[in-house]
Amino acid sequence: MGTVTDQPTPARPGRKRSEASRQAILAAATELVGEVGYAGLTIEGIATRSGAGKQTIYRWWPSKADVLLDALAAKADLHVPIPDEGSYPGDLRAFLTASFMLGRNRHVIEVLRALMAEAQINAEFGERFRASFLQRRREALGVIVDRAHARGDLPSTPTSGTVADIVFGVVWYRLLATGQPLDQRLVDELVATLASRS
Amino acid sequence: MGTVTDQPTPARPGRKRSEASRQAILAAATELVGEVGYAGLTIEGIATRSGAGKQTIYRWWPSKADVLLDALAAKADLHVPIPDEGSYPGDLRAFLTASFMLGRNRHVIEVLRALMAEAQINAEFGERFRASFLQRRREALGVIVDRAHARGDLPSTPTSGTVADIVFGVVWYRLLATGQPLDQRLVDELVATLASRS
Amino acid sequence: MGTVTDQPTPARPGRKRSEASRQAILAAATELVGEVGYAGLTIEGIATRSGAGKQTIYRWWPSKADVLLDALAAKADLHVPIPDEGSYPGDLRAFLTASFMLGRNRHVIEVLRALMAEAQINAEFGERFRASFLQRRREALGVIVDRAHARGDLPSTPTSGTVADIVFGVVWYRLLATGQPLDQRLVDELVATLASRS
Amino acid sequence: MGTVTDQPTPARPGRKRSEASRQAILAAATELVGEVGYAGLTIEGIATRSGAGKQTIYRWWPSKADVLLDALAAKADLHVPIPDEGSYPGDLRAFLTASFMLGRNRHVIEVLRALMAEAQINAEFGERFRASFLQRRREALGVIVDRAHARGDLPSTPTSGTVADIVFGVVWYRLLATGQPLDQRLVDELVATLASRS
DNA sequence: GGGTAAGCGAGACGGTACGTCCGGTCTTACC
DNA sequence: GGTAAGACCGGACGTACCGTCTCGCTTACCC
Structure with a gap:
């Protein structure tokens, strides 16, 4: 400055x-x-x-x-949390719990599904959607995983890069394909799968 | 007669x-x-x-x-494999390897992305797409998981129901959001994550 | 032979x-x-x-x-009368009175209007309509006029050929353009105009 | 101001x-x-x-x-003449001669036949066509007849109202049914029939 | 404070595809 | 070979939106 x-x-x-x-x-x-x-x-x-x-x-x-993406940002709290609970499982649980808050609102879910759909059909919007929405969440999770890695807290499987794929994969798959809710049970399951030392 | x-x-x-x-x-x-x-x-x-x-x-x-869904069925081999390799990791590996064959063809991927997108936007098509495409693949994987369960071969995490969420979640997330390929490394990673006794 | x-x-x-x-x-x-x-x-x-x-x-x-033309023939009495009342005014009056009977039925009028319209738009049907419907009525009136001519009963104006133009002209003009009824007053008026010696 | x-x-x-x-x-x-x-x-x-x-x-x-009706107005001179020649036969002759000018153009005739046909089939257009085209011509002729009436120049037959029926009837009948031309002979014939004292 | 440069609501414009309707033809199985 | 059924290609219908383009107007900054 x-x-x-x-x-x-x-x-x-x-x-x-x-x-x-x-x-x-x-x-x-x-x-x-x-x-x-x-x-x-x-x-x-x-x-x-x-x-x-x-x-x-x-x-x-x-x-x-793009209008809808802006409307979503104006309406819902799209802030991406990067918690620091001191341990990998703790961070992960906090991140997931906070992230799933968005999924509570049925309207928000509908809009997210539509935006992801549009991103497939309209390549230019896809670019913007990935950069302004998807990528930010990946990076937040990346911070948590890196921190665990530095701490030596990270299991060998899955690979650090795959953690995000699994987390966001399950979330989006439920939104897009099965309609199952993003509830606390899913948080537990994911934490158990991803953070347990094998 | x-x-x-x-x-x-x-x-x-x-x-x-x-x-x-x-x-x-x-x-x-x-x-x-x-x-x-x-x-x-x-x-x-x-x-x-x-x-x-x-x-x-x-x-x-x-x-x-719907035309495109039929065209896909006519063109690509949409047969859903249910391998029996004698062990859970073996079955899983075979299933994933076979499934990922589809993802080799760039045109097929484009169509799949479009169909999944349309399924979000057009509820009635969504119903048909889920029933005729997504559900069948879930069921095939379900057979493998059930067999492993009977055999006592299944790890405690993730839960049997979540296995499919993770597998198909990662696959679709790569197709829809990141564009990463469905390669052998991903097969290994998934098998390691899902089939290792923790 | x-x-x-x-x-x-x-x-x-x-x-x-x-x-x-x-x-x-x-x-x-x-x-x-x-x-x-x-x-x-x-x-x-x-x-x-x-x-x-x-x-x-x-x-x-x-x-x-053409279907409708046949249907009309099957339903309404399309017989063309050639009365012989002994005098030109008498014949004319009888012919007109009989002809106007058709115009009583609202449905018949509607169909006639439509057929005349179609005859303008579809040249081949026009040919058939003129030959099978319009021409026959002209000829019937022609017989009456010829008979009057032979009898020396015909005024100098209008010319024998124009009589039909006037009679059918007024009738069709009322059907197509003004919607005025074909009543007894019109019969009187036409007989007075066409059969009075000037 | x-x-x-x-x-x-x-x-x-x-x-x-x-x-x-x-x-x-x-x-x-x-x-x-x-x-x-x-x-x-x-x-x-x-x-x-x-x-x-x-x-x-x-x-x-x-x-x-309706497009065609506007096109006709834009192309052909649809001005309706109300001549004043000092006598009923003179006015009538002038009106008819002027009116028949339109009938010289084969294209205009074709369009007029089509519009009259459409007026039979499409009631709403019929309304517009009658009001904007047919009625105006009737009214122009009405002025001529009224003037003759005031002048005591009008024969007893046909009735003033029927004059227009006969004039326009013959004209349209020739256009729609027989295809005979609107020539000077017809003018003479009509004047003789309508304007001669009986 | 007059000039000029956006932004604004309104709405007409050239396009394109929609989903429907019907024309006229054809195939099929029956009679 | 006529008949009811019904699928077929073709083509126009009237509608809905797209994205662009005037309009007349309302701000705002700039000299």
Whole structure:
């Protein structure tokens, strides 16, 4: 820091982006996806419901999925926890318990499923979704695993890289394929499988 | 014989379904999804490419995803193996190795990702996809796990039900989220994690 | 020649045309045009309602208008009267009065309007409609006018050829353009205009 | 001034209707009906030929017949003459001569036949066609007849109301049923029949 | 404080695909 | 060979949204 030369906003002329519109658009998107589902959600519908013009949406978001991703961030607490409980099993349990909180809200789950779906179909959104959502969670878990590794607390199997695959794999598989809940039993099971010395 | 065995098809009147059209439609769907991607795939395009009328497609398939699911079945060997190697680790290794064969073909992977995506967005297709694709694979793995259980060969963790979650979870997570390959190393890792007595 | 060798029906092999189907088709056409109007009338609808196959209709009639023309002939008395009352005004009055009977039935009028419309749009049907319907009525009126001419009973205006134009012109114009009824007053008016010596 | 004069166009927001598209659509409709006939004319075809979107057509016209009616108005001089020659026969002759000018153009006749046909089949268009086309011509002739009536120039037969029925009846009957031309002989004949004192 | 540069709601525009309807043809099994 | 049933290819329907493009207007900064 020190020098303040870099001005992030070069003080451009013209009207400022309307925060009111932004809020209204995100709120409308959230409401509508709950009412008509992701397939029935349209930019046109969001514009009508929010009282915004279509152009205003297209100006700031590349697709309806991006709107929804922003809406999710505005609504749900997407903060990624990196607990420090002193032991690998403890950290893991805390991380999973905190992460699964998101899965409590049925609407949030629906949106997450839709976003993951869109990420498959629309490659550019997939890029953004992976970078801004999936990757962050992987990295948080990575911190925990690295810490355990340094501590000599990590079992030989699975490999450190595979831990994330298993954790997020099971979570997403339940969301996308079976619909089983993300409950405390799953936390226990995962901790037992991943943190027990074999 | 001599007895009138009950005929399952009671000789309905009218023209028979054209097998040629069916084949042409499935082939066109496969080609097109490779050329333009799932998002660019349209019923209209399939009809044009295959030389069929749109109505003929709508008569037999409820959505483009269903066409693709059939096309996949016609093209790729979707047979689900239930190996019997005499030991749990052996069975698991054989099952995984065989299953991962599918993942060799880049086109097949693309289609699978699209179908899983569609299953999130279109609930009715989701039902069909789960029943005709996902569930069968779970059941095959279930047989292996049950056999190991009877044999007293099964570790205490993870629970038998969670084995499938972990296996298919990791597989789908790699397909959908990270793009990592389904290789022999993953087989080893999974076998080690799931079949080692802790 | 002179001998009766030519058999009009050469006793062809195969099943005879089903009179029952013919009746059912004509009846269905009549019912349907009353229920859904000419625009909503379809060959498919007639087939379904009558219990006939589409092919059976296409085998015997070139278009839905032809079916309707046959149905009209079967239902309404399309006999064209050529009265002989001894005088031109008397013949004319009798001819008009008899002709206007058809116009009593609202359904018949609707069908006639539709057929005249179809005759404009479908040239081949137009040919048939003119020959089998319009021309016959012109000829009947022609007989009356010729007879008056021979009798020296015909006014100088309008010309004999124009009489039919005026009579049928007024009738069709009322049917197609204004919807005014074909009543006794119109008969009087036409007789006065066409049969009065100027 | 100072008073706020009522503004007829209250300055609505949004993009203005494209006059270029309107022209292109009418031109395309005119061309196409000449090439493929009214039965072969489709909204889709008009859209393609004109380079407009289908929605743009549907936004401004309820049916292809309405497009054609506008196209006719834009192309042909649909001005309805009300001559004043000083005498009933003179007025009538002038009106008929002027009116028959339209009938010179074969394309215009084809369109008029199609529109009259559509008016039979599509009740809502019929309403519009009668009001915007047929009724205006009746009223123009009505002015002429009223003037003659005031002048004491009108024969007792036919009744004033029937004059229009006969004039337009003969004209339309020739267009729709016989195809005879609207020539000077017909003018003479009609004037003689309608304007001679009996 | 006038000029100019966005942003805004509104809505028309060229496109594209939807899912449906029907036309006219054909195949099939029966009679 | 006629018939009911029904699948087939084709093509237009009218609708829904897409993403873009004017419009007239409302801010905001800049000289």
